[in-house]
Amino acid sequence: MGRYVVARLIQSIPVLILVSVISFGIMKLVPGDPAVLIGGPTATPAELDNIRQNLGLDQPFHVQMGRFYAGLARGDLGRSLLLGKPVLEATIERIPVSLSIALYSMVLTLFLGISCGVIAALKRNSWADQAAMAFALIGVSLPNFWLGLMLIILFSVHLGWLPTGGYVPWQNDPVGWFRTATMPAVTLALLQVGLLARITRSTMLEVLRQDYIRTARAKGLPEFLVIAKHAFKNVMIPVITVIGVIFSVLLSGSVVVESVFSVPGIGSLLGSAVLRRDYPMIQGGLLFVATALLMLNLLVDVLYAYFDPRVRYDSRS
Amino acid sequence: MGTPNSAQLLSVRDLRVEFEYESGAAPAVDGVSFDLAPGEVLGIVGESGSGKSVTALSIMGLLPTPPGRVAGGTILFEGEDLLPKSPAAMRHIRGKRISMIFQEPMTSLNPVFTIGDQVMETVIYHERVGRRAARDRALEMLEKVGIPSPRARLEEYPHQLSGGMRQRIMIAIALACTPALLLADEPTTALDVTIQAQILELLRSLQDEFKMAVVLITHDLGVVAEFVDRVAVMYAGRIVETADVAGVFERPQHPYTEGLLASIPSLDTEQTRLTAIPGVVPSPFELPAGCRFAPRCRHARPPCTTIIPPLLPRGAGHGAACIRHVDYRTEGLKS
Numbered sequence: 149m150g151r152y153v154v155a156r157l158i159q160s161i162p163v164l165i166l167v168s169v170i171s172f173g174i175m176k177l178v179p180g181d182p183a184v185l186i187g188g189p190t191a192t193p194a195e196l197d198n199i200r201q202n203l204g205l206d207q208p209f210h211v212q213m214g215r216f217y218a219g220l221a222r223g224d225l226g227r228s229l230l231l232g233k234p235v236l237e238a239t240i241e242r243i244p245v246s247l248s249i250a251l252y253s254m255v256l257t258l259f260l261g262i263s264c265g266v267i268a269a270l271k272r273n274s275w276a277d278q279a280a281m282a283f284a285l286i287g288v289s290l291p292n293f294w295l296g297l298m299l300i301i302l303f304s305v306h307l308g309w310l311p312t313g314g315y316v317p318w319q320n321d322p323v324g325w326f327r328t329a330t331m332p333a334v335t336l337a338l339l340q341v342g343l344l345a346r347i348t349r350s351t352m353l354e355v356l357r358q359d360y361i362r363t364a365r366a367k368g369l370p371e372f373l374v375i376a377k378h379a380f381k382n383v384m385i386p387v388i389t390v391i392g393v394i395f396s397v398l399l400s401g402s403v404v405v406e407s408v409f410s411v412p413g414i415g416s417l418l419g420s421a422v423l424r425r426d427y428p429m430i431q432g433g434l435l436f437v438a439t440a441l442l443m444l445n446l447l448v449d450v451l452y453a454y455f456d457p458r459v460r461y462d463s464r465s
Numbered sequence: 466m467g468t469p470n471s472a473q474l475l476s477v478r479d480l481r482v483e484f485e486y487e488s489g490a491a492p493a494v495d496g497v498s499f500d501l502a503p504g505e506v507l508g509i510v511g512e513s514g515s516g517k518s519v520t521a522l523s524i525m526g527l528l529p530t531p532p533g534r535v536a537g538g539t540i541l542f543e544g545e546d547l548l549p550k551s552p553a554a555m556r557h558i559r560g561k562r563i564s565m566i567f568q569e570p571m572t573s574l575n576p577v578f579t580i581g582d583q584v585m586e587t588v589i590y591h592e593r594v595g596r597r598a599a600r601d602r603a604l605e606m607l608e609k610v611g612i613p614s615p616r617a618r619l620e621e622y623p624h625q626l627s628g629g630m631r632q633r634i635m636i637a638i639a640l641a642c643t644p645a646l647l648l649a650d651e652p653t654t655a656l657d658v659t660i661q662a663q664i665l666e667l668l669r670s671l672q673d674e675f676k677m678a679v680v681l682i683t684h685d686l687g688v689v690a691e692f693v694d695r696v697a698v699m700y701a702g703r704i705v706e707t708a709d710v711a712g713v714f715e716r717p718q719h720p721y722t723e724g725l726l727a728s729i730p731s732l733d734t735e736q737t738r739l740t741a742i743p744g745v746v747p748s749p750f751e752l753p754a755g756c757r758f759a760p761r762c763r764h765a766r767p768p769c770t771t772i773i774p775p776l777l778p779r780g781a782g783h784g785a786a787c788i789r790h791v792d793y794r795t796e797g798l799k800s
Contacts, residue, residue, distance in 0.1 A: 359572040365527055366567075367587045367638065368560030371552075381577045457577060457622040 156449055160442045167438040171431045172216045176209075185425050186229060203427070225435065226428035230421070235432030239414065245315055246406070246413035249329050249336070250398050256337040257344060257394060262387065264341065265348025270375070272353065281349070284342030292401055296335040296408035303331065313410035332409045336401050340394045347390050348383060355382045384455045392448035396441050469541040474645060474678050475501040475524070480538035482519050484749065485531060491749030493519045493533070495702040498776075503645065506672060506679045508693035508710075510686060510725065514746045516702040517682045521648045524680075525565050526555040543645065561591040564639035568651035570632035574623035580607075581619030584638050591642045606637035609674075611667060629660035636667065643675055650682045665692055686729055690714060695782070698722050701747055701757035704776060708783040718785030721758045756787070764789055 183199040184191070191199070200206045204215055219226060225235035261284075268280040304312040310331055316324030355361065356379060364378040365371075402415030410416070414433065421429035453459045469476040482494040494516040501507050509517045522528045524540055526547060540547040542563065547555065559565075567573045574583060584603035588594060594602075600619070607615035610633040623631055632652060639647060649668065653661035669692055672679050681693055689696055689710065696713045698706040698721065706719040717723045724742035744761035747753060753760055759769040766789060774788040 359567060359569050360575040362527065363567070363573045363635070363638075364575065366525060366559060366565045367590070368556040368558070369586070369590055370556060373590075378575050378578075382575070385577075455577065458624050 152453060153446070153450060156446050160446065163442060164439065168217070168220060168435060171434045171438075172213060174427065174431055174434070186427070220435075225432035228421070228429040228432075229426045230424055230429070231426075235428050238417065238429065239432055239436050242412060242414050242417050244317065245411060246399075246402055246415060248318060248325070249332050249406075249411065249413065250395070250402065252329050253333040253336040253340075253398055254391075254395065256333055257340045257398075258391070260337065260341045261344025262348050264345035266352055266375075266380075266383075268345065268349040269352035269356065277349075280345060284345040286342075287338040287340075288342035290338065292335050292339050293404050293408050295338060296331065296405055299331045299335060300408075313408075315411045315413070328409075328411070332402075332405050332411055335405050335408070336398055339401060340397060344387070344390060344394065348387055351383045351386050352379060355379045358382070381455060385452065388448055388451050388455060391451075392445055395444050399437055399440065469539050469546075470500050471541055471544045473500040473541070474503045474505075474543065475680075476539075476541040477520070477524070478539045478541070480520065480523060480540065481536040482516070482523055482528065483534050483536045485534060489750060492536075492702055492752070493749055494523065497538075497699070497702070497704055499697050499704065499707065501646070501678050501680065504672075504676050504678055505695065506681060506693045508689040508696045509680060509682045509699055510684065510689055510696055511699035512684055512746050514701075514749070515699040517699055518650050520699075521565065521650050521680060521682055524648060525559055525563060526550070526552075527559075527565075557591070560587050560639075560644075561642045562644050563646045563648065564642075564644040565648040565650065566632070566635045566639050566652050568654050570628050570635055570655060573635055574631055576623055578622075579619065580621055580623065580626070580634055583623075584619075584634065584641055587638055587641050602641060603637070606641050607634075609640075609671065610634070610637045611663075612637070628656055629664065632656060632660075632664055633667065636664075636671065640671060640675060640677075643677070645677055647672070647677055647679045648682070649679060651684070652681075653688060654683070654685070661688075668692065686714075686725055698725070701752060702749065703757065703786065705758065705787070706785045707776070708779075708785075712780070712783045716780075716783070718779045718783065719758075719787045720762045720764050722785075724761075 183196045183203070183205060186203075187196050187199050197206075204212055207215070223236055225239075227233065228235050228238050231238050264280040264284060268277040271277050300312050303310045310327050313328070315328050318325040361374060361378060364374045369378075399415070402413060403419045404415070405411075406413045406415035407419050414436065418430070418433040418437075420426075421433060469478045477500075478498045480494055480497045481492065483490045483492050485491075497516070497520055499507065509520065511517050519528065519533070522533075523535055524542070524547065528535065535548055538548070542558070547558070550558075574580075581600065581603055584606060585596065585599035588599040588602045589596065592599075603619060604615055607618060612618050612630060612633055618626070623634070626634065636652075647668075652668065653664050656664060665688060668679070668681075671677075679693075681688070683689060693710060695709050696707065697704045698713070698719065700721050706713065706717065706722045708716075708718075713722060714726065717726055721742070724740075727740040728742065730739055742761055747757060747760070753770065755768075755770045755772050756762070756765070756774050759765040762769065768788060772788055774786040776784040776786045779785050
């Protein structure tokens with residue numbers, strides 16, 4: 149297993165290099181002169197020169213690239229133009245915010261998605277199946293910014309149960325964290341629950357038709373064990389793969405949802421960086437998100453090997 | 466064969482199983498009756514779709530419902546009717562008193578649990594023993610079914626074993642709680658010929674050692690000849706002939722049994738073509754009235770298409786369901 153993880157880590161290096169090239173290329177790919185975009189229409193030529201010098205845009209291409217990678221190697225992703233502090237610092241500050249909401253949302257997604265899917269499969273074609281699948285379809289169909297706004301109108305404006313936005317760190321006040329994190333997490337989760345429920349349902353139906361389920365019943369095992377042990381671990385194999393996809397959608401969804409709920413996370417940071425053309429921040433954010441996704445994929449593959457022994461042993465040979 | 470015989474280990478009377486679809490109900494098993502003494506080996510022989518497996522699944526209480534449904538009859542096991550039993554009561558019989566092994570060893574084991582876990586599970590559940598005791602039993606069972614280096618195998622997964630080895634594991638699981646009855650549904654069909662013989666040999670020696678009764682379901686009369694005491698030949702959901710092995714092979718009384726015997730390739734005579742029974746098993750949706758074999762029977766006469774032949778005694782322990790068995794043989798000789 150250790151060798152498998154190391155091999156996977158080595159495999160992710162080329163991807164990281166590619167991501168860094170793209171992230172560096174952003175400055176080059178921007179139509180027009182980045183200095184003009186940053187300086188705005190009122191900037192004087194002297195101010196523009198100043199901006200170019202600060203960003204190193206007056207240097208030849210290879211020098212710019214060399215500086216970028218030298219900085220990267222030192223963990224220096226440049227300074228955010230807007231926040232006036234190092235990009236790395238600004239990113240790291242906001243990781244716990246986004247990560248805690250993402251994990252909360254993931255737990256909700258897994259719980260609701262898997263249980264809806266399993267119930268729908270076990271009670272196939274019953275009203276429970278129909279209800280679970282209708283719920284799933286509605287969740288997939290609603291745009292998350294709209295859903296977020298509706299939740300704010302209902303729970304904050306009309307009922308007054310939850311604050312309209314903001315964020316309270318868990319370590320300061322767990323109750324406050326729950327009050328601020330719940331609506332963003334639910335908004336992000338509802339989009340994914342449907343996908344997960346449908347995949348769980350179809351996989352469960354497929355697994356229940358397998359010969360080994362008949363064997364488990366022939367052993368005289370109670371139906372609970374047949375489902376929760378023999379079927380469930382097999383159902384989890386494709387579900388794990390989907391969880392990786394779900395997490396990546398969570399990350400991109402957080403840009404919109406964090407803005408709606410004014411949560412100071414990576415998503416809203418990236419969102420405002422894009423809107424205000426804070427290029428070093430966009431570069432750094434892109435690198436961070438790509439690295440996070442790579443790590444997540446690695447985690448998914450390791451989990452996959454845990455659930456499916458056939459993968460475990462294939463990797464050894 | 467009218468009333469169930471509670472002196473027997475298993476006594477099936479007038480079992481009727483239907484499969485209900487939108488297009489209508491299909492009788493898969495239609496009035497099957499047979500008895501099985503403790504330690505006896507019965508072979509149920511027939512083509513695909515004759516109702517052999519459905520009969521076994523009904524005994525296990527594992528009929529897929531819906532669409533399957535037991536429409537009538539009794540299944541007396543150790544003096545108790547299994548059909549009215551609750552699911553919970555059946556669970557205590559399945560895997561403990563009655564076990565079953567299946568045709569597909571490649572897919573019958575759960576791919577994500579170890580061999581040891583899958584063998585131990587039955588023992589832990591039925592005998593309420595700890596993991597250590599269950600593991601000892603699993604090891605003992607793996608040795609009994611002839612698995613080399615059993616201790617290492619306990620930690621392995623099904624995909625690491627061959628089909629023959631997996632069928633041995635299935636047998637180990639089935640016999641782990643020393644059942645009184647083993648239902649073996651085509652246990653060798655999916656295996657290589659050389660492995661088939663090994664598995665049959667293993668089943669025979671274990672049957673002898675455990676003194677258990679076995680119902681061996683097969684389409685292969687060769688398998689029957691090697692292993693069983695008595696044979697029931699099934700056709701389109703009914704038993705058409707039942708006799709001891711010698712009776713079936715030497716004095717077949719039903720034209721279908723004769724056809725099956727004639728279709729076994731012979732090494733003694735020079736044959737250029739195999740003899741096949743013309744036609745196919747009728748669909749359960751379009752069963753002929755009267756004798757269901759009549760459309761394929763070269764001895765069929767007008768009454769065969771209207772009268773359902775009962776299973777009539779043809780000598781000691783021998784029965785056949787053919788209204789014309791008195792004269793079809795002489796006629797057969799003439800033609």
